Amino acid sequence: MSYDYERVVTPASGLRLHLNENTAGCSPAVHAALQRLTRLDAAFYPDYTAAIAACAARLGVPVDRVLLTNGLDDGILALSVAAMRGSPADAPFEAIVIVPAFDMYASCADVAGGRVIEVPLGEGFSFPLDAVLEAVGPRTRIIWLTNPHNPTGQVMSRAEIERIAEAAPQATVVVDEAYADFSGETLLADDTLDRLRNIVVGRTFAKAYGLAALRAGALVAHPATLAPLRRIVLPYAVNAAAAAALPAAFGDTAYFEWYLDQVRESKELLYAAFERLGIRYWTSATNFVLARIDGDARRVIDALAARGVYVRDKTRDPGCAGCIRITAGVAGDTRAFITALEEVLCGAV
Ligand SMILES: *Cc1c(COP(=O)(O)O)cnc(C)c1O
Numbered sequence: 001m002s003y004d005y006e007r008v009v010t011p012a013s014g015l016r017l018h019l020n021e022n023t024a025g026c027s028p029a030v031h032a033a034l035q036r037l038t039r040l041d042a043a044f045y046p047d048y049t050a051a052i053a054a055c056a057a058r059l060g061v062p063v064d065r066v067l068l069t070n071g072l073d074d075g076i077l078a079l080s081v082a083a084m085r086g087s088p089a090d091a092p093f094e095a096i097v098i099v100p101a102f103d104m105y106a107s108c109a110d111v112a113g114g115r116v117i118e119v120p121l122g123e124g125f126s127f128p129l130d131a132v133l134e135a136v137g138p139r140t141r142i143i144w145l146t147n148p149h150n151p152t153g154q155v156m157s158r159a160e161i162e163r164i165a166e167a168a169p170q171a172t173v174v175v176d177e178a179y180a181d182f183s184g185e186t187l188l189a190d191d192t193l194d195r196l197r198n199i200v201v202g203r204t205f206a207k208a209y210g211l212a213a214l215r216a217g218a219l220v221a222h223p224a225t226l227a228p229l230r231r232i233v234l235p236y237a238v239n240a241a242a243a244a245a246l247p248a249a250f251g252d253t254a255y256f257e258w259y260l261d262q263v264r265e266s267k268e269l270l271y272a273a274f275e276r277l278g279i280r281y282w283t284s285a286t287n288f289v290l291a292r293i294d295g296d297a298r299r300v301i302d303a304l305a306a307r308g309v310y311v312r313d314k315t316r317d318p319g320c321a322g323c324i325r326i327t328a329g330v331a332g333d334t335r336a337f338i339t340a341l342e343e344v345l346c347g348a349v
Pocket of ligand 1: 020070071072073074102146150176178203204205206207212215216217
């Protein structure tokens with residue numbers, strides 16, 4: 001079984017709706033901060049004080065609970081290395097992944113020497129609480145939860161997360177909140193991380209804040225839980241441009257709110273179009289929508305790409321036959337996608 005990360009095309013032009021990126025770009029305030037970087041800023045190892053303070057303030061947690069990472073992917077690798085340290089070759093430690101899932105969980109747990117235990121989502125992509133609890137065993141070292149879930153856009157309840165964290169004290173329970181900016185739900189708002197110290201929350205500033213190319217994410221947990229992770233994430237994992245971008249991004253709340261509004265509008269446009277076209281879709285708490293194309297989904301994906309419109313092929317994901325995932329970004333981009341989809345489905349050349 002190979003758990004390689006699926007490397008997808010990243011065309012420089014065209015309408016990229018396949019990677020859940022911010023289709024408007026970062027805030028102009030971020031652009032200005034990057035332009036203010038000096039030659040010495042490039043030459044000196046970065047100082048993270050301002051970036052960490054801004055991030056902690058944005059997330060509403062003390063600074064000693066924040067570990068900045070080179071994108072959340074970097075945090076996922078660090079979590080995997082920490083969890084799988086000392087994994088015996090003959091009876092490896094286990095990582096529970098709820099599938100379909102974000103590729104990096106299985107990929108990183110695998111390269112770190114762990115064994116991947118896949119638990120499928122339930123009927124209608126419901127959260128498989130009982131199956132996850134049954135999969136927990138003495139060798140479980142990490143459990144990957146994504147809230148809201150990628151690629152389905154569905155949310156899980158706080159009670160479900162807490163049940164799992166209580167049932168697996170020997171494991172790190174990662175709650176990947178990559179899309180929490182869109183759902184508005186987070187475990188960081190109360191004392192959960194004090195009560196359940198085996199939980200680590202993952203955040204990325206790639207999606208809502210449009211910093212995917214700069215690489216900026218964070219792991220958030222009780223300081224004692226973060227300590228072993230701080231030994232793994234490299235001291236200068238985050239580059240100076242990302243460090244300068246974070247305070248600027250968090251400072252421009254008007255831009256952030258504007259973008260969230262665009263995403264909400266785009267989702268409504270997508271739902272309405274799918275209803276018109278008789279396409280099954282799942283309402284989403286994120287900035288993307290999963291939809292099922294009956295018939296030849298691959299042909300639709302290719303025909304859209306031929307028109308310069310890129311959507312994510314999810315047809316091979318477990319339980320996702322015929323499914324595509326579309327980023328909901330700026331409303332104008334979404335309208336362009338809908339026009340292209342209608343052309344493709346109506347057989348126009
Ligand atoms: C995009 C995404 C990430 C990775 O974010 P980066 O900060 O770009 O590395 C992590 N988890 C999920 C679920 C994602 O969709």
